[in-house]
Amino acid sequence: MTDVRLSAGTERNEGRAAGFSRYLASLKYALYVITHPFDGFWDLSREKRGSMAAAHTILILFLLTYVLKLMYTNFQFIMVPIQYINIYQRMASLALPFLVLCVANWALTTLFDGKGRFRDIYMGMCYALTPYVLIQLPCILLSHILAYDEAEFYNVLISISEIWCAFLVFVALMEIHDFGPGKTLISIIATVIGAMVILFLVLVFFSLLSDAYAFFASLYREIQFRLN
């Protein structure tokens, strides 16, 4: 009995260890993706080189980097009214549009003959955010070394990270859906419009919901009033 249980435990542990090393490998694969985007994004889901866990990690790191940047960059470079900042709100203001855009892209590329599934799109988008983390996190440190009149160094690095990310997003969508550049561009524009439509629908839904709630609440109150 004990032996069996022990061996089951070790098996599970071994499985865990293998899973963890696979996770690490998939996380490390992000470095390959950002330097070889065309190959990297193609293999990301097709060769199962990336993992959802790593994608979540990168997204969380991205949000953390953003918040850390707001809070700990030297005030010479970024001045935020720290007394009014709500980090959860700030993170949500990045994460929600990100997810809505992913959903919109998935919904539209399905119509456009895109090859990617939702998880492929999400994974690709998350991996494309890697340069943001890799460059802007050290930039927080750099901001405490530079003076205001040397701001160009800082700004150039920030710009590089943003342009790199944008380029990766473009390539990612191209490779994931097996599109040409022109079709990718059109799909991106359509995605933005689609995201707006989604937001509109959500707003309409919630306002209708609140109206309906108010209606039933007043109905209930009215009945109660009559019965008493």
Next chain:
Amino acid sequence: MKRRSRILILTLAFVLMLPQLAGAVNDGTNSVYTYNFDYWGEMMESPDAYRVEETVTSASLGLEVPMNAPQSLYVDGETLYVVDRGNNRILELARKDGRFSLVRIIDRVRGAEPETFNYPNDIAADQDGNLYVADTNNNRVVVMDRDLNYLKSFVKPTDTTFDQSSDFLPNKLVVDSAGRVFINATNVNKGLVKYEADGTFAGFIGANKVTYNLWDYIWKNFLSTKEQRAQQAAFVPTEYKNIYIDRDGFIYATNINFNESELLGDAAHPIRRLNSLGNDILIKNDRYPPIGDLYWTEGLQANDYHGPSKLFDITVLEDDVYAAVDRMRGRVFGYDSQGIMLWAFGTRGSMEGSFNGAVSIEHIGTDLIVLDEFAARIAVFKTTEYGQMIYRANAQYTRGDYEGSAETWKEVQKLNANYPLAYIGIGRALMRQDDFIGAMDNFKKAHSRVNYSKAYRYYRQEWMEQNIWWVAVILLVLVILLISRAVIRKTKWEVSEHDRRKALSRH
């Protein structure tokens, strides 16, 4: 176990979010009397910089006919002139023992044609004490000597650059040290009308630029019909609201006709400092340009005041400190020579120290005199200890007494910890004493990037000089580590390659 940890995490998340959920809200209502802005443009209540010393009314002057819509104040030494427009007269008051009393009523000019005033709007005096009155509906600026004898008058220029079809309605005027007269006339939009001392017309200076946005332009030129176009206002520059000449001969002008969007983009220039060419040379070194209030919607009631400050008049004190009065909310704004706000005070109302129709501001020394046209009342403000310290610190700094200035700023700080200028003043003095960390700390509190950067560069240099050896050693170690790692890798690769070849050759 698992469920318990999940509950723990949820509780933790909730506790972390709690302070965010119960955030305090600053509603920005006008409950404060004296304030200044912090870096974020937030109104920070401050100790009073000015308090009402004296209120001058028709009754306190013993006037038989009470003042009716007085329009303008002018100070010449210790003499205060009040243009009582509704009664077509000018009151001359003198200050004795800190009280204003009536000296005489000026209502006619001996030897002029006509002798009486008709709707006078402004008065000024030259260095000889001759009085210049903008006698608007008589279409002239009439000049008289101290004894009210007619000297000369400035009338509508016959020059072709002046629109001969419209009336000459001088509204505000200033006289410079050479006796040149600058007149702001209603309906004249080419700038201030300039006259030489002998009365000859010398052109216009400082025209208000024409402002319109692209959409207005497209609408007007391409989309509207002829009938619509006839009803629209033409794109013409507007005249100034008021002018003041400082002792260096620069004309300060205020302007109240602009779009709010222009104000936000610093394109409206409600306060200008015009040089002899008519160019605006006002210094604006603060984050916000000198536009009066930064919040334009205060309170939520319909009768609250909305819209930007309407600066009706301006006066310039020592060290190029200037104070402008806002009709909209009945406030006075003081700025230093760099365009940084020193204080703002006042409110709407009929109590002492508040205004319903603030229309003119003047000064004697550091005392401010504000005229309320509806209440027909003149409020004389005297600095408090706090206000006096701000002036002193400014003056000390201008004189080059930086240490003394810092000491005064420290005193200011004791009364008002939310005063950015005090931090900058102290920081500058600390920097001169090579206390860079202290300077950086103060500059950071004032959110002053440029000053912080200066102090930081010195600090960094000092740090590098002290720690150069450590930096060199660390860099050396890093380089050695990197090189040895590369060497080891290469050797490993060569060994494995060697083994592989050996194995291959064996087969």
